[in-house]
Amino acid sequence: MTIPDTLYCANMKFSVEPNLKSFSPVSGEVIAEIAKTAPMEVKTLVTRARQAQKAWGALSLNARSRKIKGLCGVLAEKAEDIAETISRETGKPLLESVYHEVFAAAELARFFGSDTPKILKKRRISIHLLKYRSSYLHYVPRGVIGIITPWNYPFTISFGDVVMALAAGNAVVLKPSEITPTIGLKIKEVIEAAGIDPDLLQIAMGAGDVGAALVEGGTDMIHFTGSGATGRKIAEACGRQLIPYVLELGGKDAAIVLDDADLDYTAGALVHGGFANAGQVCASVERIYAVESIYDPLVKRIVEKVQNLRQGDGLTGEVDVGPMIFPKQLAIVESQVAAAIEAGATVRTGGSAKDGRYFEPTVLTDVTDEMGVMRDETFGPTLPIMKVKDVEEAIAKANDSRYGLSAYVFTRNTQRGREIAERLEAGTVDVNDVLLTHAIPETPWGGIKESGIGVAHSAEGLRHFCQQRHVNYNILPSFAMPWVFPYQRRIAFAGFDFVKGLYGSSNLFKRLLHLLRGSWQVVMALRSSKKG
Numbered sequence: 236m237t238i239p240d241t242l243y244c245a246n247m248k249f250s251v252e253p254n255l256k257s258f259s260p261v262s263g264e265v266i267a268e269i270a271k272t273a274p275m276e277v278k279t280l281v282t283r284a285r286q287a288q289k290a291w292g293a294l295s296l297n298a299r300s301r302k303i304k305g306l307c308g309v310l311a312e313k314a315e316d317i318a319e320t321i322s323r324e325t326g327k328p329l330l331e332s333v334y335h336e337v338f339a340a341a342e343l344a345r346f347f348g349s350d351t352p353k354i355l356k357k358r359r360i361s362i363h364l365l366k367y368r369s370s371y372l373h374y375v376p377r378g379v380i381g382i383i384t385p386w387n388y389p390f391t392i393s394f395g396d397v398v399m400a401l402a403a404g405n406a407v408v409l410k411p412s413e414i415t416p417t418i419g420l421k422i423k424e425v426i427e428a429a430g431i432d433p434d435l436l437q438i439a440m441g442a443g444d445v446g447a448a449l450v451e452g453g454t455d456m457i458h459f460t461g462s463g464a465t466g467r468k469i470a471e472a473c474g475r476q477l478i479p480y481v482l483e484l485g486g487k488d489a490a491i492v493l494d495d496a497d498l499d500y501t502a503g504a505l506v507h508g509g510f511a512n513a514g515q516v517c518a519s520v521e522r523i524y525a526v527e528s529i530y531d532p533l534v535k536r537i538v539e540k541v542q543n544l545r546q547g548d549g550l551t552g553e554v555d556v557g558p559m560i561f562p563k564q565l566a567i568v569e570s571q572v573a574a575a576i577e578a579g580a581t582v583r584t585g586g587s588a589k590d591g592r593y594f595e596p597t598v599l600t601d602v603t604d605e606m607g608v609m610r611d612e613t614f615g616p617t618l619p620i621m622k623v624k625d626v627e628e629a630i631a632k633a634n635d636s637r638y639g640l641s642a643y644v645f646t647r648n649t650q651r652g653r654e655i656a657e658r659l660e661a662g663t664v665d666v667n668d669v670l671l672t673h674a675i676p677e678t679p680w681g682g683i684k685e686s687g688i689g690v691a692h693s694a695e696g697l698r699h700f701c702q703q704r705h706v707n708y709n710i711l712p713s714f715a716m717p718w719v720f721p722y723q724r725r726i727a728f729a730g731f732d733f734v735k736g737l738y739g740s741s742n743l744f745k746r747l748l749h750l751l752r753g754s755w756q757v758v759m760a761l762r763s764s765k766k767g
């Protein structure tokens with residue numbers, strides 16, 4: 236029987252959505268079928284979430300945080316099941332599913348479960364001049380947050396964003412990637428198992444059309460992680476509706492290797508940075524600039540280590556590098572590498588697709604600035620390495636990019652590394668390590684340039700999920716200041732003296748004279764207005 240894609244009932248139109256299919260990246264077989272949300276249903280999810288938010292948002296910060304902290308225990312209990320689900324649906328090695336996803340998620344829940352009351356408590360503002368008044372900021376949940384996430388870290392990214400939104404007192408409609416829907420459902424399972432009102436987290440299951448419906452669905456903020464192309468569409472739609480948004484987008488992260496780097500350690504870190512999750516990491520090391528004095532020995536060590544990587548099914552095998560998530564991603568990597576070879580790049584190891592699902596871990600040298608492998612996000616297991624004359628050339632090349640997510644510096648001299656880090660145009664720079672800070676919840680995560688707008692994680696990221704409101708109030712009994720109606724020219728002239736006295740020449744005596752004259756003018760003006 237064929238199922239019609241539209242049903243009419245009492246003159247109302249309902250769409251019958253085909254199930255969403257989840258495919259194994261290893262075999263291409265369907266591993267799950269999950270009911271899809273119709274785009275027209277998304278508004279109902281937002282309404283349901285809004286209803287649940289009222290009671291949740293009214294809880295004290297401590298009460299909410301206790302619930303968030305409870306998520307840690309649930310993650311600990313379900314760790315094996317979650318990690319296996321992640322590896323089954325993404326193909327990534329089980330070790331990565333445990334450490335990069337479950338562990339990182341638990342650390343986020345621990346941090347926001349314990350530090351939210353401190354981060355969101357009222358913040359006093361110290362006022363310079365008008366000491367008879369005071370100010371503070373307070374943080375109010377925005378309401379319902381639309382969260383849209385990608386497939387590459389399908390658990391920890393979605394979970395972390397949901398945790399921050401809930402900790403800040405919001406409800407959430409999450410649209411997980413259509414490529415990893417069963418992992419999206421795991422997040423719902425964990426939230427419910429922690430005893431958090433299930434209506435606080437609604438799942439909109441589907442592809443881009445469902446994501447677009449969520450962006451237009453009446454939420455109070457969109458938190459998006461994904462490609463720049465989708466990010467632009469989301470920014471346009473949010474701009475039109477004047478709702479706030481955070482965008483966590485792609486990168487082309489550079490690593491700079493200085494002449495004093497520990498080459499063996501550096502090569503190992505760079506190989507991990509380039510090939511973890513088969514290179515499908517927003518913060519992957521995507522291009523290396525090595526100064527000429529250490530270039531040859533570094534390349535030799537990197538190639539040796541890459542040739543030892545074991546490729547296969549991340550769920551079942553003793554494996555370092557899994558398959559590409561789907562054939563489209565494999566094709567992107569294939570075409571970038573082929574174009575680089577065509578333009579003169581040398582393949583030091585790897586270089587081609589394997590079994591229709593994998594791309595061999597690949598090291599390229601003799602690359603140029605113009606090649607796609609050095610300019611565009613590859614999101615695959617490739618490490619192009621370029622020789623540079625010195626550190627200045629390396630910094631200039633690293634910064635010559637439209638992206639600015641992460642960057643990496645390797646040197647034994649950490650002070651020198653930090654100085655270089657401060658000159659790199661990236662949201663995060665790691666000195667002597669890779670891919671670390673997304674899992675450190677205390678630190679902000681966000682890109683600059685085309686890598687994103689706003690940050691996630693950290694105190695700053697949490698506050699994004701709130702309206703920041705300002706209250707200014709009198710601490711002395713209220714009295715009328717001389718600059719209110721009726722205006723007097725004499726008081727206006729006194730204002731010139733005050734400006735000169737407060738901000739003028741460096742001659743302190745002159746400034747004091749201005750302040751005295753201004754005050755005198757004000758006193759006289761007030762006396763004459765009283766008499767009048």
Ligand code: NAD
Nearest residue numbers: 384385386411412442443446447461462465483484485517
């Ligand atoms: P994508 O942009 O194709 O999809 C991301 C999400 O957006 C998915 O859930 C998708 O269904 C949804 N979507 C698609 N079209 C939409 C639309 N018009 N309106 C609303 N939602 C829509 O990205 P992807 O391929 O899933 O992820 C890979 C990209 O994500 C890479 O560029 C990677 O660098 C980036 N990424 C960035 C970070 C970060 O923290 N900066 C982290 C992980 C991934």
